[in-house]
Amino acid sequence: MAADAPVPELATTAAACAERLLDADRVLLASHIDADGLTSAGVASTALERASLPFETVFEKQLDAESIAGIAEHGYDTVLFTDFGSGQLDIIAEHEAAGDFTPVIADHHQPADAETEYHLNPLLEGIDGASEMSGAGAAYVLARALAAESDAHDNRDLAALAVVGAVGDMQAKSGALHGANAAIVADGVEAGVLEETKDLAVYGKQTRPLPKLLEYASDVRIPGITNDERGAVSFLSDLDVACREDGNWKRWVDLTDDERQSVASALVQHAVKRGVPAFKIDRLVGTTYILREEAVGTELRDASEFSTLLNATARYERADVGLAVCLGDRGEALERARELLRNHRRNLSEGIEWVEQRGVEQEDNLQWFDAGDEIRETIVGIIAGMSMGADGVSRNRPIIAFARKNDEETKVSGRGTGSLVSEGLDLSVVMKEASQKAGGDGGGHDVAAGATIPAGTEETFIEHADRIVGEQLE
Template structure:
């Protein structure tokens, strides 16, 4: 069966065959939502193919982490959602005979290649907007299943269209690939594009995904209706966004039944189609009457990605909420919890993830308040702040992105955030907007070049990237980064 991304099919098959030749595999993955879903897809594909494996997670795949991997007795290492940017270091260990790398990634490759390297950028596909790390893992998973056509990877027989066939050829893993892509901010303009669209189509055909036009607000599954509107600040509707009393008055004026029989607030996911249309139409009218630009109003509606098998009203039902739940696990050193949720643990792992999510939201809120209150420093072409040890280095980038647009924090410049990592190192996170990217911004290049200018290292995507630099050299980093951004946007 043809894979979801024909351009990658031959390379994916070659990588899959190499994995099947291994006695066992070490699976190494990144810790964000895209990394966790990448690992979960790869883990299930390996298990279904009967390949023994062990999973490890790394916050950053630096020289020390790669050396630790090389010191294990695994001859085959599968890297997911990282590895491409570290190929120069990985290649040294490969040349020394430490292990054979198989890489399923979407980040900018280092100036070296290896035989089993699956990356959309090598085939003219944008890894920042058209295929995520989870998407690359999904392409590999489909290739693994295709090596023995007609036989289910779990030993069951294949049949007509349906769940059995979807599991047999790994198309049921498309839902996790979409969660990874959404978590990696690839749904620009309100929907997934490029190769991601083909994965969505496979997920819909497999019965694990549902899509459709819907209100493009975060929290449609879990937030009470008034909170859904109050926290909807991306579009910014005067009298509703950021206004608890205003959002409630708005809803009450629509003459809707706002509470369930048990007295709890209703949620968007529990409204009828007619009720949803009533709210959406009223939001548009309010936005027009308050002078919100038409371009912003268009952003009120986007494509929704719903995981069909998950219960209505839970974080797992919506791809965006699912990805946020995952981000709340590994960023607090509990990658095992996030992986467990992805693999279907709906008891202990899910409850632990929800507790971590509550803590994550509290930390994000406090971080955003801190940055908004203390402000940022504006350079000619970028803006920055240094959180020191007051914001965790694992979430400072998320805070920076969410703070953009708040008072004194521009959306017309990329934002750079610093946070203490160790006594000797500082984490740098940078966030931009898709509009800035269209104008020429490439934060991956900015982070790579500016960090190396101060004896650090970095990389990432055009709209979001990161680096690690020596403590005390932040000013030099900012100066060089500002120069590069200026050159890109000139």
């Protein structure tokens, strides 16, 4: 088993977790609701079904004492937690000690100070859970172990969903997946479900018409093209490439390899002429992960677009739709997901515009805004991240966003950049410590994290967060 394991360091723990699940009469699968959580649930539920294990799936937006108590009330002897559970291990351990259920955890977040026997987490073996393995990756390692222990389908095909989860969890550092994630990619390539290629590193290559593809490509801002519809159209019209067909703009996937090379080269030349720094121009090309069994020209063909589609279902309390898409529903569920994505994009656009109009508050070491009821608490973090680099919003310091969760609670979201993380920023620590000072709790990853605090304690949170960020970046 260990020699054939996708991540050998986790093989022994994964086998023990798989054996515990196979000993259960039935399993309650509890998962997070973002793209990584949905793909984790997709991987785990497929593996459980193939192993002929009866199970039920529940989703939680946030795992806390109340939601864990609710999970216990389902009356299952065995509960499989995916993409969360490690950070709440102290609460889970209390339920285990009380005999409520036996937990099996497949997660990648920072563990709380407690122990349980069946705990699959890359951090426990020295593997970075923020950049080398996602929750879906942990679920995939468990799925492979389940297959090995039960002589079921080998589950290598589930590597495609695991990669979607990793990409959705922003683990593609410097344009590619690394570490244990790369081993999972290799599994998917070998299984014939994934293709790994070097390509233009912009979002929407499968679905967006070429002018919109370039206009909205904001990771590397190119003067005269980024956020400039006329400029993008003019740039494409001047190329010796057939960018239209029957009067309609082609998509990136409609171009031949030579045509793509011509457009990419011209884009680089344009960026150089407009003074874009070389290190930013290098980011125009990255690794693209293609799901070979999905239809060309759909959101599901590209891991980045697939993860965005899933995020749109999660942010609007339709995790059931996202899971159905993960499990292969290409009819009603996919259409509903696309509808939610259109609504999601509209809300993001309006949210970014709101931030640009209102501006952000600047502290010594961070910047922040309080959206109140103006921005949905499930998307305020995405808007915060997308706002970095916009007018009046710096990319050189982390951004904190508040949004009203209910009358008693405020949602806090923090976003940083890869360069800030390399300088010492760890927003998971910032969120956890500052929220606890304000009477709440939080956590997450170094580059993106969240918290919930009592309404009215925002100033206390900012005071402590600013101090902690300053200490980290000194």
